[in-house]
Amino acid sequence: MPDLVWRSVTELARMIATKEVSPVEVVRAFLERVTALDGKLRAFITVCGDAALDAGRAAEADLAAGRAVGPLHGVPYGAKDLYNTRGVRTTGGSKILADFVPADDATVVSRLRAAGAIVLGKLNMHEFAYGPEGLNAHYGDAMNPWDGGAHRVAGGSSSGSGVAVAAALAPAALGSDTGGSIRIPASLCGISGLKPTYGRVSRAGVLPLAWSMDHAGPMARTVADCALMLGAMAGYDPADPTTSVLPVPDYTAALTGEVKGLRVGLLRAHFTDVAAPEVRDAVLAAAKALERAGAVVDEVNLAEVARVAAASFAIVPAEALAYHAEWLRTRRADYQPDVRERLMLGAFVTGLQYVRGQQARQLLRQEVDGALERRDVLLAPATPIPAPRLGEKEATLGDGPSDVRSALLRFTRPFNLSGHPACSVACGFTTGGLPIGMQLVGRPFDEATVLRAADAYQRATDWHTRHPVLA
């Protein structure tokens, strides 16, 4: 079946359940594609070929025996290489953990396994998740599949997840998002990615970057696939005390395609108005598309966003340093230079500054909550620019020049501080053929509405159905 790798998770799950295709055939199709393309794309750090095929055979046997199966039975996926996987090395994209083999799965990996999903391999990432470009000096830089003529960054830190899904090396992936690390690669690679509400998905067994800002979430080509994945991943976990006991709704059932009367707040100042012109125009067009589908769109500004970078610098380096302190005493030379520098900065943040950051964060959270009192979702670009070339240092935004790193983080980081759920989906392409991403932000624990709006947008447009041309 030549187009098997381009089938969605939802389609694959149905085809496997109805025995239209064997899980072994599905796993083999993706492994063959990884073999053919990943030498150039570098999406994978570890490919679990034999284990995935064994799991595929077991899934096939379950079906043949008529045993009860989960909603993702036999569907393969890739896990960012900071999710612990029992018996499979989990490097965090680092040299330091190059030989670390966890004894247990992360809670999310365990839940996906229980739902029938199969780990195809471990995906590339910015070392220890500390960078929005998705660069890795140890395992090679993942390559954005959308521009075969130039090496453009995939976005990070979940770069391998973005590339694997965009290039159909896997139908879905796990990412993690501390400043935008799911939504940035989703935007730059033209796929869908959901950062759930803080507390919705367990982080147990996921290597931390900054505990109070880390979120685990799904990435796939369609929003419907993210909804299916989230349903299997979400829920209270005693191993992660920040998870909520709120019941997990049926996210797939929430995808009605209906947005009539949905109140959408278009974020203008600090967001859409300062994006690169092609990005701004695509997001404005997306707002119009939602309006045509029946949504009610108004404009809204978030003034507290001006302090997001400062609050983030007060929190992330200090929390990251706390995790890395021992290695920064004994194994500094083993970090890639940009990550080492960012981690060392944490030593110069005082306790007062850390608390100031947490106080500023509260103001932002209150402001976002306020904006969502009279609206169901907020709409903004996911990133102000499309994928930059590898090594590109400066970007031009609507309010002047910016270094690429700050530009990539600018629109996503506010919602890591505030904890609100946010979903990035493709909303256009530049004249040069690069994807443009927008994000929809919702009320805490209302992923269902965010997903419904994003899915309705995908039903009305075809951006998410485009594929990069790969040799």
Place this chain on the structure above:
Amino acid sequence: MLPPMEISLDTLKRMSRLAGFDWSDAELEAIRPAVARMLDLLARLEQVPLANVEPTTQYRVL
């Protein structure tokens, strides 16, 4: 508010030692510009009236 402080190598050395790190002069000199940029950014938080704002330390655990 105090005027911006010159971030000398000696200052970095003392601060990093206080935090428990024995980093070399060369390592500290390499990150000095980044530390200065970060501290400039963090100083902006002191301009915000935050005294009566409860910090975000607990999440929406319901």
